[in-house]
Amino acid sequence: MAAIDADMQDDDAVEAPPPARRRLAGKVLVLYIALPLLLLIGAGAGIYMSGIFGGAEEGPVAVKVVAPPVYYDMPDFLVNLSGPPPQHYLKMRVALQVRDKEAVAMVDGAMPRILDGFQTFLRELRPEDLEGSQGMLNLREELMRRIELATQEPVVKDVLFKEIIVQ
Incomplete structure (x- = not known):
């Protein structure tokens, strides 16, 4: 076993x-x-x-050419602001960014209307309206609106503030 x-x-x-x-x-x-x-x-x-061994098709590459921005310098503004005494003044230098070089001629043609719109608006401002970043944003939007009213079409892309002094 x-x-x-x-x-x-x-x-x-x-x-x-x-x-x-x-x-x-x-x-x-x-x-x-x-x-x-x-x-x-x-x-x-x-x-x-x-795409090293195929997979990606090789073809003509489209290159988008971006035109350099075009700026238009506005004349300086010096206006008295509304409100109780003491009297306050606003000095402002502005540049406009226009869509192209042809738009500069349109802005030149509408310049008396643009200046009138700016002057009447700026004289109604109070010093409190220009305080803080929200005040500057509101000012920029209103100036853009007045430019579009004067030119009857959107030729300006942006309003750029070069100098703003409230005294």
Whole structure:
């Protein structure tokens, strides 16, 4: 019987490898085969998407030429502000950013109307109306509106303040 038990133990040892060897075989499969295969596939997809080996079509590249901005300097303004005494004055230098060089001629043609609109608006301001960034924003928007009323079309992109003094 001892001989039969010894034979059975030898058969079990030959048929089933130890569990440590099975785990090692799975790790070797993942580390040496699956992982490099995944890395190669990922690298190939990245190269293809970047356009090195095709993927991106080469064609004429459209270059957008941006014209330099055109500025128009307005004459200086010196107006007295409304309100109770003591009298306050506003000195202001403004530049207009116009859409193109042809718009300068339109601004020149409408200059008497623009100056009249600016003067009448500025004389109605109080010193409190010009306080803070919100006051400056409101002033810019109102001047833009008066320019558009004078020129009858939007030829001015922005009003740029060069100097503002309230005294």
